[in-house]
Amino acid sequence: MGGFLIPLEGEWVSPGVHSFDSRPLFPGVLPDWVNGHLAQAVIGAALVIGFWLWVSRRQQIVPTKRQFVGEWLYDFVRNNISREALGPDYRKYHPYLLALFSFILVNNLFGEFFVFMFPTFSKIGYAYGLAVASWVLYNAAGIKRDGFGHYMKKMTLPEGVPIYMAWLIIPLEFLSNFIVRPFTLALRLFANLFAGHLVILVFVLGGTYLLTLKDNLFYNFSGGVSILFSFAIFALEIFIGALQAYIFTVLTAQYVHSSISEEH
């Protein structure tokens, strides 16, 4: 066995919540909240900004390959998410939705590729941050269209409620529109990535441990199978990462639509 495997031959520590702890990048120099996960979120944002600047530079009537890729992605989000959910007023909200989609997608793919090997949104704080951004957007859009009073009335007391039921329904609608929506947005994204990353950790770390165990051929064999199987899980995680980015964006678009439309 090569020397680089020696640290793995110690006591077995199964991966768990502690595997998601952030470590300060420059302890003592910078404050502790400057950690690797913050850095990768910032790098993700920089990548997204850089990509869109790069593909939108020097646009021509006959597109180059670079422009074609950019337009294809732009059209994908526009046709399947923005215009689908928002109809003709999609233009105002499309930049946010496109940025949201690419940012989540890039950060989810960080979990499957080298350098970071960690999906940013398996830290729940980052998922809450995105949910708050979407929450502010759909409420602001609704308030701007209807004014605060009318918007609150529309979101809490829909038409057709018998007056004796209203006091039972108002808390339901309020909770469902203002509290449950952002929470489910954040939790859905967080839980999918957290669970997926944990499964990957179990397969890869456990497989490596079993593979390098001494004097037990059966364990070694199981470890090898487990590592091979982890590639299938990686593929599944790439799919889930893309799917969750898509779902988060679609739901944001639909929440915006429900707050700027006349009646649901």
Add this chain to the structure above:
Amino acid sequence: MEQGIQIVSILIAGVIFYGGVGWLLDRWLGTMFWTPCGIIVGTALGVYWVVKKYGQAR
């Protein structure tokens, strides 16, 4: 899909709100039975409201 998500969040909201009211009553009165009652009432109201709001034939 939009409607489906709204229905789910109404059902969740019913359970959370009326379950929460029941829990607060339990804390206040020192009893043990308001939380399950609240959860059941909340579920029933959620279902009622979903049927009422989305149930018409289109």
